[in-house]
Amino acid sequence: MNKTICSVPAKIMRNVVLLLTLLFLTGCWDRQELTEMGIVTGIALDMNKETGEYILTSQFLRPASQSTVAPTPNEPFILISATGKTIPELMQKTNRNVDRNGFYPHNKVIIMSEEVAKSGVLHLFENFQREQNIRSYAWLAVAKGTSARSLLEKHKTSISSIPASFLNNLFMDANADAVSSNLLNFYKKALKKGESPVIAVLSIDEGVEMTPQTTKLSGGAVFDGDRLAGFLNERETMAYNWVKTKIRNETLGSYDFLSEDGSIVALALIDKNAKINPNVSKGSLDSFSIEVNLLTELSEHQPMKEFNENADIIHYLDNIEKQAEKKMKADIRHLTETAQKELESDILGFGDRLYKRYPSVWNKVKDNWRAHFKDLEIEVEVNVKIKNSGLIKGTLLPESM
Template sequence: MKKRWIIIIFVLLLTGCWDRNELTEIGMVAAIAVDKDSKTGEFEVTSQFLRPAAESTLTPSPERPYLLVSTTGNTIFEAQRKSNQSTDRHGFFAHNKVVIISEEVAREGLMPVLDSMIRGKEVRGHVWLCIARGVKAKEVLDIKSDNISRIPAIYLESLNSNAEQGTATLNLLTYFKDTLGQGINPVAGVLTIEKTETEPFERVRLSGGAVFHEDRLKGFLNEKEIRGYHWITSTEVAQTGALSFPSELEKGKFVTVEVREVQSTIKPEVKSETDISFTIEVYQEGRIAAEQAIGQFEERKQHVNYLHQVEEENKKLIEEEIDLVVKKAQKEFEADIFGFGRALHKDYPHVWNKVKDNWDEMFTTVPYTVKSEVEIPSSLLIQGPFQPES
């Protein structure tokens, strides 16, 4: 009797998965691009299928390691399923790296586009979301630029993962949280195609940010403006970057500060429901990573004073860029991308409940002040800049 129960238990443990997908039957999709068909008005979905054999380390193939399949449909889900009619593998989207949306589609609203991806759980929430500016989204997936990776999806994933202060990055889950939440609007990454002087004469670039309000693309931020956005929000991207200033040691030369840490806080002050203001506090720590000027500090005090001068220039830059992006968000986009409303909701929930219905209008005129602090504890040069022997 005991042996019989042992056999039954082992049979149950050794059963397979009823809904498993064999690797030989599925087509791995590494990236998705969404455009609008100009003739029918339907969504045009381009899927980048991987060709594993082309990337084999044993018998690599000279053929392109991916296949682009474009299909159309009234919904994204319908268009995705149509890809099964023209490829010999069933589309598998769980390993997708990036979703690229054309500017045209983004201005009409992203919820109809992203709904089926999240609802069906075919595309995971950590996937990067980018807006193609000035080009069709599918063109970004077919640029034959000189990348280290031969697969565009891997290249685009790395651009987002390694992004620094001049760029915005956003995944699907954060987009949904910001769009459906209160007191903040999302900012997504922007992909463009730029010309180069060497073959193949073009490359994809991640730069700036795409501002959304109520699910619709409102406009774009350039690199200086998106850096101001990062000073305020202290996102992960804000924690790394390089800032160059004119050197006080020698005219025409520059000093570069490497950003090591950024912390920021938005503090609301409420005097009445119609008298609300905010203070943006920013702390940055950095180090001098490069100094073009040559010379030598004769005293330690000179070195300390020089670091203070660089800190002051750094503070001035932070405050200018914050002022630049806040004014643009208020006057041009009318979109609270910083979370002023979220901070108000957190600290004064009773006030927020009274003003939230009119917050979009209030945000455009709400006053703010900026307080910044910069610390550069070391230049990594004990005596100062290098000076060659005469």
């Protein structure tokens, strides 16, 4: 009798334990086998000018071509294009044209043509956020003067066999005359007032004589909300980076200018600090001030002078610093005037800075910020310090000269 009574709870406990262990034996309901995935590393968005429909080009990897055991002679990637009106439709049509379903989380770059960028893009990118099929750290760029698809094709100057990997490296090592921005940064600026997005520009340089055709990352694409408003040239982009961009690599690139004696001076920019301050009095916005402090190295001077005393070197460097400050100040002024008068886009984030420092003043002007921004008075101050000159007392020119 006692044995039967004691055995009932034991059986129940055993069954409960067995049921609990089943929880650890379940698999993922939405799992995807690696052999069934078509890994996409880059996408391009063009527009059919006749129908207004979008053309999505996806770059799929061919794993067999990159095998270290038995590689195939085929290209390591394949481009698949589809035409449609929405991103889900485009992705579904793409899957019909390839033997594996597209897997987009490993996508490195999103390129869009000028036509697509001018028509507005947030409604297209909404699917990326809603479905989380493309991660927000993917690079974002506008194709200037060419189709977006052409930039996903094989490049003659690429060491990497995958065009998307080549483009990813361009963004990672971007110079000071180029903007490198990802999808997340675009979302942040396009969805708020007070700062307009600036993203990368990719183009194809046809080259001259013996120089092959190359893919070029330079300049910046300026947006008004989510629509393309215009472009910054390389000089304007450098000024933009001095004010806005954090240091990406060891240096901010090189800045060269024509000195007063007609020779070329090149400065390597190694550190910077920039501030944008709103000037407010009696609850009203008077002006803005931009202060940029740059730490540089003198990397080249053509031709280099001969110095006999250290005092001569110090005087020479002081003079170069003043000339650089004057040139850079003019470049930043030109950038602000272009943003105010031509592009009508607050690319430096004056409105955002006003909101953070003086929210009550921002509330007075935010509904009509475009008109206020066009007439803003902006003061610019630039301070240049040459940390290292590498100067030698003697000249590198032959004595006979």
